Amino acid sequence: CGKQDTCGVENNPRNNIKNVIGVMSGKGGVGKSTVSTILANELRQKGYKVGILDADITGPSIPRLTNTQNKKAMMSTEEMIIPIITENGIKVMSLNFLLEDENQPVIWRGPIVGSTAKKFWTDTLWEDLDYLIIDMPPGTGDVALTVMQSVPINGIVMVSIPQDLVSMIVSKGVNMARKLDIPVIGVVENMSYILCPDCDSKIRLYEGENTEQFLNDMDLKLLGEIPMCKEITDISKNGMKKITNKEIKDILENMTNNIISS
C-alpha cells in the first residue's frame, strides 16, 4: 500500500488518541529522542495527556531519557500491553520493556522491526491521549516507511543538526513524509550552538550555511534552535526539572508552542 489511508491498519477501539506527532531525523545521533522527550514533557507540563511510542526499535533511548529503564511492561486482561507511566504521568512504550536484558542487541530484519513498531500502536493500551509522540526510527529506510504507513501521523517534526540542515539528508526525510501525505510541521535545529556554562556566550561552530534560503525553498518552518548544553545532556540523569536556565526553558517552550499551534 502507498498512502496511510490505504493501508488498512485498524485503530484500536480502546484507544482515543487526538494527535500523533512523529519526530524524525535524517540520521542517528542528532537528538531525535531528546527532542521527543522534551516535547512530551513540555506538553505534559501544559496539562495534556501524553504518550511516547519508541519506534526506534534497534536503538531505543526513550527509557533512559524518561527514567523508566529496567521497567517491564505487563499485559492487560484484554491482551493489550500496559505502557509504563513516568513520574510525571507520561505513558511510554518501548521494546526495552519487553526484553529480558536491555543490553542485548535486537538482531531482527527490517520487516519484524517495522511490525513491532506497528504493534506498539495497535496493541498498547494508550486509552485517552491528547498527544502521542512517536520517536521514529532514524533515517528514511524501510522501518521508517512502515511506521509512516501504518500509524495515522498528523504531523512530522524533523530534527537536524546545523551541518546537515541544508543537506539532502533532511530534504529526503521531508520529501518522504510529503509523498505519504503527512504534513511536515517544521524543523528543529538541535545543537545549534554551544551555550557556555560560565559566560552564557553562544558559540556557533557552523555558520554561513544558507539555512533561511533552504527553509524557504523547501517551504519549511523553523520551530526552534536548541543549544548544545549540559542541562540537555543531563535530561537522562535529572529529567527536565533541573533545567533552570531561563533562556533554554523559553526555547523549549516556544518550540512546543510552535508545534502545537501548527
Ligand code: ADP
Ligand atoms: P538520536 O535519537 O537522534 O539518536 P539522541 O536524542 O539519543 O539522538 O541524542 C544523542 C546524544 O546527544 C545523547 O547523548 C544526548 O544526550 C545528546 N544530546 C542531544 N541533544 C543535545 C543537546 N541539545 N545538548 C547536549 N546534548 C545533546
